[in-house]
Amino acid sequence: NDAGVAVIHVGAHEFMCIGAKPPFDHPHVFLDMGSDNEIVCPYCSTLFKYDPSLKGSASNPPECEYHDDAKAA
Template identity: 70%
Template sequence: MAGGKTPKFCNEAGVRVIHVGVKEFECIGAKPPFDHPHVFLDMGRENEIVCGYCSTLYKFDPALKEDESRPADALYHEPAHAVAGHG
């Protein structure tokens, strides 16, 4: 992963499919505080995977960069205070 950080994706919009540019990532469900346990998903040799918590189907799209998704707002950015650990 770029910068050594695993990207996180959420399905706040409730779409059936989210296209991502990585095969290893975390699904968090909806945005906090309505998120489900953050689960690491690894597609391996496959090009799609379903989250066992929220049933979102993730499909790998090699045209997308590691920090891109379709829909674009599925890529979750943690608030600055959470990243800095000031909780």
Template identity: 65%
Template sequence: MAAIGIPHFCNDLGVSVIEVGAREFMCIGARPPFDHPHIFLDMGGDNEIICSYCSTLYRYNPALKANEAKPEGCVWQGQSEAA
């Protein structure tokens, strides 16, 4: 995962569950400028984790790549998207 950096996910769609292909990632809440502090989440051996800022439930899906999510609109690529 180091080659691509730490994946960042957001929840502009307001969904209750986001499936992700990584067990370690950053949650930013909504896309900037409405984001919350970018928080590092680590599921460890679990398959789910809840963001303590926005209460989004993230669920690990091994069929996804580390930088993929369902729904697809929940992947945040960084500053290039904010422009």
């Protein structure tokens, strides 16, 4: 969430929040909405809302998706 948006729509009920991209990230926390359709990250206070039209790791806004580009040595 480098842009600092208040709400991110996600296509999964279980996912990891890292806050902003490294090195400005917070401790990586796994969030599980359970049967609810929204959850707030306890570190960065971002509100995540489930959107069934999004698939897999997709998010809205799309720039809030994180992809680990680190390559194994």
